[in-house]
Amino acid sequence: MTDMLLPPNVVLELTYNCNHKCIFCSCPWYAHLSSYPKEREMSLDEWKSSIDKLYLSGVNTFSISGGEALLKDCMSEIVQYIHYEGIKRGLNNPIVLISNALAMKEDYLHLFKKCNVHLSMSLPGYSTFKDHTGVDNADGVLGWFEKASSLGLKTTVNVTVTQKNYHELFETISMGLLSGASSVLINRFLPGGRGLGYMKELMLSTDQINGMLDIAEEVLTLSNRYGHVGTEIAYCAVRRPQKYKHLRIGYQCAAASDFFVIDPSGHIRTCNHSPRIVGHISHEPMIEDVDYWNLFANSGYKPEMCTNCRMIPICDCGCREVANILYGSPMEKDTSIITEIC
16 A cells, blocks of 8 residues: 555556557657657556555546557456446446547447446547548447447547648537537647647647637537537637636646556556656655656646736646647746737
């Protein structure tokens, strides 16, 4: 048992492998000339021990991703272990599983129903799906939304918004909801991983970021559904924050304070976007790079240029990890958001 209390939510990246080659992917091991250590993936027994340790350390909600989570040979057993060990502890929080759905099977959907899994599937455009992923499977994803809905599964349509798919965002979100998705998650493209090589053709302008929010709000209002933006945006970049009633926008980073990430080999990072390893699940203490961890846990990373802003108590000035990736420090400016003010 460890005496350290961790954030309540964890993302388990089960495998480095993926059957897509998304040009927007932020997995750090896919960055060009990446030095990220892709070590041996943990076995089922090692994941079980890690899950036990996480529960004892204050974690109560699990998300599962990759790579592509469905490619992990023991994914089903890990899902069941999280669920039933949680039940023993009086917990039945939904497990969020993030997938591109290419390896989806009906048996998985029945497992997810039994184990209280909320399925989030990626739809980065419809006509531009193959341009983004290298795979022509947009209709396949929509088909799995329909099947999941028929089984009573809660699902989220997950849309990474880029310059390439911005023009069809209304249709993309609408098709996900019409096919049975319960909610919407939108993310602006963020530089990182493989995406670092495609910044110029993918990164949104400030006008497009606001347009992205407006389009999502319009679709959600028309369908009487709700959604949220997955990555924080600087408050000053949003022109009319009060107008969004169906779309929840985050302005503060939750990394190391509300959630953290464990990679396929057991390395700990502050968030899924970060290439910086701060510890290992099997080590004592688990967090070894305490200074970097605390920079995020205590929100000690705000840029000097934002110090006198009246919104600083509720805004982290964009993605701090993007600032670190691009400029070597989380205290730099997030230039994936360009505002008239900053």
